[in-house]
Amino acid sequence: MASTACLCQLTLSGPPCTVYWYTNEIGNEFNRETMTYLRPHLLEDALQWMATKRPLVMAGCTDIYPTTQAPSLDGPLLDITALEGLRGITMADGWRRFGAATTWDDVLQADLPPSYRMLKQAAREIGAVQIQVSGTIGGNLCTASPAADSVPCLMALDAEVELASVGSSRRLPLAEFLTGPRQTALRPDELLVAIHVPSHAEAGLSGFAKLGARRYLVISIAMAAVRLVVEDGRIADAAVSIGACAPVAVRQTGLESRLVGSRLAEIDALAVEAMPMIADSLSPIDDVRASAGYRRMAAAELAWRRIRSLCGEAA
Numbered sequence: 001m002a003s004t005a006c007l008c009q010l011t012l013s014g015p016p017c018t019v020y021w022y023t024n025e026i027g028n029e030f031n032r033e034t035m036t037y038l039r040p041h042l043l044e045d046a047l048q049w050m051a052t053k054r055p056l057v058m059a060g061c062t063d064i065y066p067t068t069q070a071p072s073l074d075g076p077l078l079d080i081t082a083l084e085g086l087r088g089i090t091m092a093d094g095w096r097r098f099g100a101a102t103t104w105d106d107v108l109q110a111d112l113p114p115s116y117r118m119l120k121q122a123a124r125e126i127g128a129v130q131i132q133v134s135g136t137i138g139g140n141l142c143t144a145s146p147a148a149d150s151v152p153c154l155m156a157l158d159a160e161v162e163l164a165s166v167g168s169s170r171r172l173p174l175a176e177f178l179t180g181p182r183q184t185a186l187r188p189d190e191l192l193v194a195i196h197v198p199s200h201a202e203a204g205l206s207g208f209a210k211l212g213a214r215r216y217l218v219i220s221i222a223m224a225a226v227r228l229v230v231e232d233g234r235i236a237d238a239a240v241s242i243g244a245c246a247p248v249a250v251r252q253t254g255l256e257s258r259l260v261g262s263r264l265a266e267i268d269a270l271a272v273e274a275m276p277m278i279a280d281s282l283s284p285i286d287d288v289r290a291s292a293g294y295r296r297m298a299a300a301e302l303a304w305r306r307i308r309s310l311c312g313e314a315a
């Protein structure tokens with residue numbers, strides 16, 4: 001498509017920001033009057049734009065382009081990929097911080113404790129490598145798809161999200177941030193800045209399992225993320241979360257309480273009690289990928305297999 005891009009630099013605070021006005025010479029897909037693109041370096045500049053322009057926030061764009069299906073994007077666009085401090089994994093005050101623009105490839109390359117193995121297993125299944133090097137952890141959460149693969153893992157890690165707007169910042173547990181299918185608690189002037197995981201949730205082993213209609217590049221029918229801490233032959237802590245089987249991923253608090261204190265040697269006997277607990281906690285939909293009944297059974301099976309294999313590993 002023939003197009004021209006006129007580039008100028010807009011100085012807000014700190015280093016100059018880049019603003020492009022695109023014009024298309026063969027069609028009207030690009031609207032010269034309305035399309036502005038800002039790629040700032042400083043969070044305060046981005047937040048100022050959020051407050052005044054209400055731009056479409058762009059990270060890896062791997063959800064935006066399939067969702068809009070538009071040949072081009074209109075209106076003010078805020079590209080967050082150059083923002084300082086938004087990409088990378090760090091430790092601060094006993095919490096692990098994932099910048100919202102951290103890519104799935106960054107997660108895969110990071111040196112993380114075994115409790116994050118489930119998040120790495122999920123990252124490896126998000127699209128193919130091309131998607132993993134562009135798609136971000138923040139984009140996955142803000143899309144808020146019931147089938148977003150990171151959500152059950154981050155819930156099992158007791159993750160909190162950090163949301164920022166001009167002059168203020170707030171933190172919410174992930175379960176409160178995700179309010180429904182493709183709905184979040186994000187206000188129009190807010191950016192998701194980071195995801196924080198508390199140190200107590202970094203204990204133990206973890207695993208993720210996803211069921212789809214084929215092995216790769218597939219939207220989940222059901223998925224399970226499990227984290228177990230085993231001490232002296234007993235389960236000392238458990239976190240189990242099921243995705244794609246309810247409007248938002250579901251933490252299995254009843255099952256977790258039942259598991260804590262159980263001896264590894266007795267785990268097999270718990271299956272009869274545990275699998276119906278999982279299935280009954282879910283509210284899946286019937287759709288082209290699977291029936292609700294199949295999803296309930298599949299989710300219970302996936303979770304239980306993960307619990308058993310982690311118990312075997314810890315024994």
Ligand SMILES: Cc1cc2nc3c(=O)[nH]c(=O)nc-3n(C[C@H](O)[C@H](O)[C@H](O)COP(=O)(O)OP(=O)(O)OC[C@H]3O[C@@H](n4cnc5c(N)ncnc54)[C@H](O)[C@@H]3O)c2cc1C
Pocket residue numbers: 056057058059060061062063064065066080100101125126127128131134135136137138139140141142143147148149150186190191192193217218219
């Ligand atoms: C071929 C293909 C396969 C895929 N496979 C999977 C899969 O297996 N599992 C899976 O879970 N997903 C999958 N996805 C979806 C997608 O890749 C992921 O959800 C990815 O993590 C989205 O990140 P992004 O940076 O590209 O988001 P973007 O597309 O840039 O943004 C997504 C949404 O979040 C908003 N947003 C992004 N960052 C922020 C922020 N910091 N603050 C506020 N709002 C923000 C955007 O405005 C937009 O509404 C796939 C996508 C494609 C194209």
